[in-house]
Amino acid sequence: MGSVIPSFYSLLMATFLLWTSMAELPDNAPMAALKKELHGVGWIFQGSNYCSWVGVTCNPLNLSVEALELPRHVLKGNISGISELKSIKRLDLSGNLFHGFIPPSLGSLSGLELLDLSGNKFEGLIPSSLGSLGSLKSLNLSNNFLIGGIPNELKNIERLQEFQISGNNLNGSIPEWIGELSGLRVFSAYENHLFGKIPENLGTVSELELLNLHSNRLVGVIPESIFSSGKLQVLVLTLNQLTGSIPESVGKCKSLSSLRIGNNKLVGSVPPSIGNISSLTYFEANNNHLSGELPVEFAQCSNLTLLNLASNGLSGFVPIELGDLKNLQEFIVSDNNLTGEVPRSLLKCRNLSKLDLSNNRFNGSLPQNICSTSRLQFLLLGQNSIGGEIPPVIGDCVRLLELQLGGNYLTGGIPPEIGRIKNLQIALNLSFNHLHGNLPHELGKLDKLVSLDVSNNQLSGIIPFEFKGMLSLIEVNFSNNQLTGSVPIFAPFQKSPPSSFLGNKDLCGDPLITSCTSVSDTANENNHHKSSYKMVLAVIGSGLAVFITVSVVVILFTIRERQEMKAKSSELCDEEIPVASPLVITGNVFVDSLKQAVDFDSVVKATMKDTNKQSNGTFSTAYKAIMPSGLVLSVKKLKSVDRTVVNHRNKMIRELERFGNLIHPNLMRPIGYVIYEDVALLLHPHLVNGTLAQLLHESPKDEYEPDWPRRLSIAISVAEGLAFLHQVAIIHLDISSCNIFLDAHYNALLGEIEISRLLDPLKGTASISAVAGSFGYIPPEYAYTMQVTAPGNVYSFGVVLLEILTTRLPVDEVFGEGVDLVKWVHGAPGRGETPEQIMDARLSTVSFAWRKQMLAMLKVAMLCTDTFPSKRPKMKKVVEMLIEVKQS
Numbered sequence: 070m071g072s073v074i075p076s077f078y079s080l081l082m083a084t085f086l087l088w089t090s091m092a093e094l095p096d097n098a099p100m101a102a103l104k105k106e107l108h109g110v111g112w113i114f115q116g117s118n119y120c121s122w123v124g125v126t127c128n129p130l131n132l133s134v135e136a137l138e139l140p141r142h143v144l145k146g147n148i149s150g151i152s153e154l155k156s157i158k159r160l161d162l163s164g165n166l167f168h169g170f171i172p173p174s175l176g177s178l179s180g181l182e183l184l185d186l187s188g189n190k191f192e193g194l195i196p197s198s199l200g201s202l203g204s205l206k207s208l209n210l211s212n213n214f215l216i217g218g219i220p221n222e223l224k225n226i227e228r229l230q231e232f233q234i235s236g237n238n239l240n241g242s243i244p245e246w247i248g249e250l251s252g253l254r255v256f257s258a259y260e261n262h263l264f265g266k267i268p269e270n271l272g273t274v275s276e277l278e279l280l281n282l283h284s285n286r287l288v289g290v291i292p293e294s295i296f297s298s299g300k301l302q303v304l305v306l307t308l309n310q311l312t313g314s315i316p317e318s319v320g321k322c323k324s325l326s327s328l329r330i331g332n333n334k335l336v337g338s339v340p341p342s343i344g345n346i347s348s349l350t351y352f353e354a355n356n357n358h359l360s361g362e363l364p365v366e367f368a369q370c371s372n373l374t375l376l377n378l379a380s381n382g383l384s385g386f387v388p389i390e391l392g393d394l395k396n397l398q399e400f401i402v403s404d405n406n407l408t409g410e411v412p413r414s415l416l417k418c419r420n421l422s423k424l425d426l427s428n429n430r431f432n433g434s435l436p437q438n439i440c441s442t443s444r445l446q447f448l449l450l451g452q453n454s455i456g457g458e459i460p461p462v463i464g465d466c467v468r469l470l471e472l473q474l475g476g477n478y479l480t481g482g483i484p485p486e487i488g489r490i491k492n493l494q495i496a497l498n499l500s501f502n503h504l505h506g507n508l509p510h511e512l513g514k515l516d517k518l519v520s521l522d523v524s525n526n527q528l529s530g531i532i533p534f535e536f537k538g539m540l541s542l543i544e545v546n547f548s549n550n551q552l553t554g555s556v557p558i559f560a561p562f563q564k565s566p567p568s569s570f571l572g573n574k575d576l577c578g579d580p581l582i583t584s585c586t587s588v589s590d591t592a593n594e595n596n597h598h599k600s601s602y603k604m605v606l607a608v609i610g611s612g613l614a615v616f617i618t619v620s621v622v623v624i625l626f627t628i629r630e631r632q633e634m635k636a637k638s639s640e641l642c643d644e645e646i647p648v649a650s651p652l653v654i655t656g657n658v659f660v661d662s663l664k665q666a667v668d669f670d671s672v673v674k675a676t677m678k679d680t681n682k683q684s685n686g687t688f689s690t691a692y693k694a695i696m697p698s699g700l701v702l703s704v705k706k707l708k709s710v711d712r713t714v715v716n717h718r719n720k721m722i723r724e725l726e727r728f729g730n731l732i733h734p735n736l737m738r739p740i741g742y743v744i745y746e747d748v749a750l751l752l753h754p755h756l757v758n759g760t761l762a763q764l765l766h767e768s769p770k771d772e773y774e775p776d777w778p779r780r781l782s783i784a785i786s787v788a789e790g791l792a793f794l795h796q797v798a799i800i801h802l803d804i805s806s807c808n809i810f811l812d813a814h815y816n817a818l819l820g821e822i823e824i825s826r827l828l829d830p831l832k833g834t835a836s837i838s839a840v841a842g843s844f845g846y847i848p849p850e851y852a853y854t855m856q857v858t859a860p861g862n863v864y865s866f867g868v869v870l871l872e873i874l875t876t877r878l879p880v881d882e883v884f885g886e887g888v889d890l891v892k893w894v895h896g897a898p899g900r901g902e903t904p905e906q907i908m909d910a911r912l913s914t915v916s917f918a919w920r921k922q923m924l925a926m927l928k929v930a931m932l933c934t935d936t937f938p939s940k941r942p943k944m945k946k947v948v949e950m951l952i953e954v955k956q957s
């Protein structure tokens with residue numbers, strides 16, 4: 070009762086102030102100037118009282134601006150005027166288009182507690198004046214183009230708790246004083262060019278919980294001090310040049326959940342104190358020079374999900390006790406010197422999805438329980454000393470995607486049961502063993518398999534006709550066996566080089582030179598005539614082929630030369646600063662009618678100019694490229710985090726060509742590619758109407774015209790494209806409205822479809838989180854499974870439907886803390902809100918028919934975004950439901 074009166078009083082007071090001082094609001098002048106300056110489309114100004122503008126928070130008593138929070142509003146302009154807002158405490162302009170220098174005048178905002186300018190295009194140095202921000206607790210300058218070092222003046226910000234400067238071009242070393250910031254909880258400076266040592270005192274006085282310095286040029290040791298307070302939760306030092314050993318004191322950090330120190334030069338053994346870190350979830354120390362044995366103490370880390378010690382010098386046995394790790398999903402120790410039997414206990418880890426023991430000295434035989442209870446998807450045991458037979462129970466590994474058993478001492482036959490592993494798609498490799506007997510025809514059921522290698526064994530008999538059931542096959546190797554008969558007529562076989570079939574006893578037919586007709590020894594004259602006739606044809610044919618090849622090369626060179634001349638002359642005319650373009654290694658255009666119109670060098674050059682940049686996705690950056698021929702292309706530059714391009718170029722090119730043949734009106738297929746240095750560029754048609762995200766969120770408000778039928782038809786098109794992908798067993802890695810493109814007639818095409826096959830996050834240094842897709846679209850189960858699945862795709866598509874229905878972003882702080890679009894929509898009934906309050910009123914109020922269709926689509930979207938993957942409909946069903954919505 071007592072509290073009612075004062076609060077009523079202060080409300081009255083505030084109203085009174087508001088009423089009296091309208092004309093002379095304290096920040097009127099700077100806010101009016103700012104409104105004029107920030108010409109983005111995303112900021113809504115209503116009325117003259119700036120306190121009611123979106124993103125502005127005022128002090129309730131004197132109406133001065135206390136917070137300006139406008140993240141991701143497509144804003145640009147000069148922000149130096151903000152330094153006039155003397156009472157401001159929080160300034161968040163992240164994810165906009167601001168460029169130029171960070172205004173030094175911001176340093177005069179003595180009350181500022183949070184400054185977030187991340188995700189813009191700021192360049193130049195970090196202004197030293199920011200050191201005057203005595204109240205600052207959180208400073209985020211990540212993902213800009215800042216250069217130079219970390220200014221020493223910042224040491225005066227004694228209360229700094231979160232300091233994030235990752236993703237810039239900063240150089241210099243990490244200053245000592247960072248270790249003296251007593252409140253520091255988060256220090257994130259990854260992806261810069263920082264060098265020197267990690268300061269000896271980092272962490273001694275602070276409350277450090279997160280330290281992320283990956284992808285710099287740091288040297289020296291991991292200082293003990295980092296672990297001294299024991300509060301560290303996440304430590305990422307991957308991809309530096311750190312030496313020395315892993316400090317024993319790491320065991321002090323009971324709450325450390327993620328420890329990632331791969332790709333350095335660390336030596337010594339993993340300290341046994343690792344077992345004291347009860348909350349350890351990820352341990353990743355691959356590509357170092359670690360030695361000694363795998364500590365049995367890992368078994369005490371009951372939450373351990375990923376253990377990666379690949380490419381080190383570990384020796385000894387895998388401790389049986391590791392079988393106690395109930396949550397283990399990935400166990401990767403390839404390229405070490407480990408020995409003993411394939412650890413049977415590990416196979417009892419119910420959640421194990423990847424077991425990689427390749428390139429070690431494991432011996433003994435394959436266990437009988439190999440897949441009794443498991444969710445195993447990757448069983449990689451190649452290049453070891455495993456003997457005995459392949460147990461038929463291998464057929465129980467129904468979830469396997471890849472089976473590598475090559476380079477061992479396996480004997481006996483290939484069990485026909487392998488044909489039951491219908492999911493097998495990446496590879497089946499049994500090469501370099503002592504296998505004999507026939508090739509079981511059951512393998513023909515593996516219709517998703519891409520690569521089959523049974524070379525260098527003692528297999529006999531024919532290649533079964535049923536192998537033509539392997540519809541996805543791209544790579545085959547049957548060489549060096551004792552196979553007989555004719556190679557079945559099957560495109561993947563005849564497209565292979567002869568070396569895939571060489572070294573067999575009596576194998577004949579295309580692509581081998583030995584023709585099969587000569588097999589019949591009792592053949593009559595006629596037959597002889599026929600075969601010699603064939604020989605003559607073959608000789609003429611190959612001569613012709615050589616001639617054609619030579620001519621094509623000559624023609625290509627001439628064209629290239631001409632294009633170069635042309636490019637040079639046009640450069641001179643335009644008086645452009647000539648950009649030294651790197652040497653194109655290879656390139657191809659799949660669409661014949663466009664071959665002449667694409668110039669690879671212009672493609673490369675277009676990606677070197679920032680002004681051509683169109684969008685920045687999870688896996689690629691898109692540029693607009695205008696060819697000398699006038700053709701306009703969209704060029705995607707892959708972010709090759711794991712150096713996929715260098716290591717897997719040929720495989721990648723084949724995958725691309727496969728996608729080039731994947732024709733569906735609602736899929737954006739690649740029309741070609743260019744490769745230079747270690748960069749891969751994918752060529753796509755340029756679609757004039759941009760992306761669905763732009764249509765929904767960036768259309769100027771005053772030009773907006775409600776068009777529900779267009780949105781509905783976009784939804785149906787995308788659903789159809791995605792359903793087709795699922796039908797051919799391709800999972801999309803990044804469904805979002807930014808990857809849905811609109812052509813001149815607003816037909817929708819789903820893009821980024823090829824990424825799933827090009828970037829393999831399971832290889833190299835890419836973190837598991839690199840596959841997660843875009844924020845707000847990631848299905849909740851991803852946190853546990855770390856696997857993108859078809860139901861996961863359905864979820865992401867459901868988020869797109871909600872975006873279409875609500876015209877809201879998938880994540881936005883207006884929903885409240887920790888609430889995204891999905892939670893906000895699903896929570897509506899609980900808040901007593903009707904669907905009308907959720908859907909975009911500009912559409913739903915136009916006609917009864919539109920409203921009805923929107924309500925029906927909302928139902929579909931709710932089903933798609935169900936928390937439980939098993940409850941979500943299949944894409945095919947979603948298409949049916951959406952077509953029903955249209956007809957209703």
Ligand SMILES: *[C@@H]1O[C@H](CO)[C@@H](O)[C@H](O)[C@H]1NC(C)=O
Pocket residue numbers: 095128130131132133156
């Ligand atoms: C408004 O009030 C706050 C808190 O009382 C104070 O810090 C600030 O300086 C005042 N601003 C103006 C312009 O009076």
Ligand SMILES: *[C@@H]1O[C@H](CO)[C@@H](O)[C@H](O)[C@H]1NC(C)=O
Pocket residue numbers: 147148149169170
């Ligand atoms: C922004 O405006 C200030 C003062 O109005 C000026 O000094 C400064 O040069 C401008 N900055 C840019 C990048 O135009």
Ligand SMILES: *[C@@H]1O[C@H](CO)[C@@H](O)[C@H](O)[C@H]1NC(C)=O
Pocket residue numbers: 185187188207209210211212231233
């Ligand atoms: C700071 O920036 C990084 C990178 O843009 C982002 O991931 C992080 O969430 C930001 N932190 C805060 C507190 O805004």
Ligand SMILES: *[C@@H]1O[C@H](CO)[C@@H](O)[C@H](O)[C@H]1NC(C)=O
Pocket residue numbers: 216217218240241
């Ligand atoms: C750091 O980068 C700046 C700007 O790119 C450059 O001028 C400077 O020489 C670099 N310093 C060092 C020590 O490499």
Ligand SMILES: *[C@@H]1O[C@H](CO)[C@@H](O)[C@H](O)[C@H]1NC(C)=O
Pocket residue numbers: 320341342343344345366
């Ligand atoms: C930490 O690990 C070491 C080595 O295994 C052990 O001797 C020590 O008792 C452990 N400390 C705690 C607090 O558990």
Ligand SMILES: *[C@@H]1O[C@H](CO)[C@@H](O)[C@H](O)[C@H]1NC(C)=O
Pocket residue numbers: 347348349371372
């Ligand atoms: C293991 O993870 C669960 C779920 O994240 C958590 O509740 C639990 O406290 C963790 N266990 C330890 C020992 O940290």
Ligand SMILES: *[C@@H]1O[C@H](CO)[C@@H](O)[C@H](O)[C@H]1NC(C)=O
Pocket residue numbers: 395396419420853854
């Ligand atoms: C395996 O993972 C699931 C989540 O996918 C989790 O609920 C379960 O506790 C884990 N452990 C076992 C032994 O199944």
Ligand SMILES: *[C@@H]1O[C@H](CO)[C@@H](O)[C@H](O)[C@H]1NC(C)=O
Pocket residue numbers: 382384406
């Ligand atoms: C592997 O270990 C064996 C004995 O355990 C040793 O003889 C051999 O040199 C080691 N090989 C490597 C490459 O370290």
Ligand SMILES: *[C@@H]1O[C@H](CO)[C@@H](O)[C@H](O)[C@H]1NC(C)=O
Pocket residue numbers: 408409410432433
């Ligand atoms: C496997 O290797 C270990 C260690 O090198 C050896 O002790 C054991 O006898 C070997 N087992 C077999 C079956 O060869």
